[in-house]
Amino acid sequence: MSELGTVTSKAGRARRKAARPSFWLTVLSLTAFAALIALGVWQIERRAWKLALIDRVEQRVHAPAQPIPSPASWPAVSAASDEYRHVTVAGRFLHDRETLVQAVTEEGPGYWVLTPLKRDDGTQVLINRGFVPPERREASMRRNGNPDGEVEITGLLRMTEPKGGFLRNNVPQHNRWYSRDVAAIAAARGLHDVAPFFVDADAGSQTAQGPIEGPIGGLTVIRFPNNHLIYALTWFALAFMLAGKLFVTFGGGLFRRGRFVHEPAGGSDAAARRTGSDAGTIVEQT
Template identity: 55%
Template structure:
């Protein structure tokens, strides 16, 4: 078998694979755009009650992340956890405090940001009602440094690990408190409402890249076959 035919067939096969990958990226683009639209609608919707414990197993990124919710409960005193963070206010910490509710379990609240060397305000005592955005627990490892619970050093908002450290059973999510909520007074105390909502959406660029590679593979196959016919 002539090697040119074999090489051309391989190029065309690769081109078909590139087209399939481009189509997959377009499917991902549709999914990402729909996700962004859903998140935008959740963030700006009226606050809804926090999920009940029976709903916890069904909490997912697609259906719950950044949902605008409210809770009523009591902050657990002396249970603050500071998680290293960088925000528009500079470098410092997120202040995470459990909120015990009557029907919706104990939920970890990100009361907001404090700068390096700043002592966060003590959470208020008594029953409070606050609102914020539902966030999923941040996993250990990956791009984030490993938490060191034994040294009380935290680099990700890992709800299960923080709950275990304090001996508290927590809901499998945390809440980014909105600005000016109980426990998030702003100023030198925890500053709430600093959630950054940003999704990487490069699927269109990737799709164009794969389609371009498919055209290049087809062009190369055509060139190889044409060079064979042009030989005497």
């Protein structure tokens, strides 16, 4: 084999060796690519689930009001099957056992007024009668807004909130409440046979003599963040960026060409580059 062929062969082998990725780098790169694709697909599935949830809740909210579930079915009540149902319930308010829960609404900061409603069968349901600002937190400031007789409340069935709120836990012993935890409120107020959910009263269901002084109902916010499509596109974009990087890193060497430069023996740097009789022929990567 000629000296030029030998040099070319060595350069080719060196080029192929340089282009060949390590085993573990290949495994990690392919694993990362598969994980990014899987995350993108998962977000697409989550988006479909969220859209179905939004549609289901919209149907419940705008459906005609139905009686709340019977006490026998209370253990089976769940967020998936019952939350945000439009319901109705009748009874008498126990105003002396109301609970104020911190709230931030479109009306500003203040409190939700949760009052037990005692039904004819003796069972009780916590009613979120609505919002009051801090200056009307004392019950004495809104006596005319508290109906004494039989009332019928319509509203949305809501699930208990036992995990606290505003990044703070409830402190029953100090009467500080940050979430509508039905069980904890019932225990603190000495309530029995209480439904494991509460009802957000509609704006028009307050039958008080002085509605201006009563809590403001109908402020339930129904909003489900749905950014799953953006997340999916982000994961897919990262996956394809990684694929492009892998192609450049692992496949780019397969398309490189050897460039032959003939340098005359008498060139200015010939002495520095001379290695033998083939000193005038150099193979470089492009």
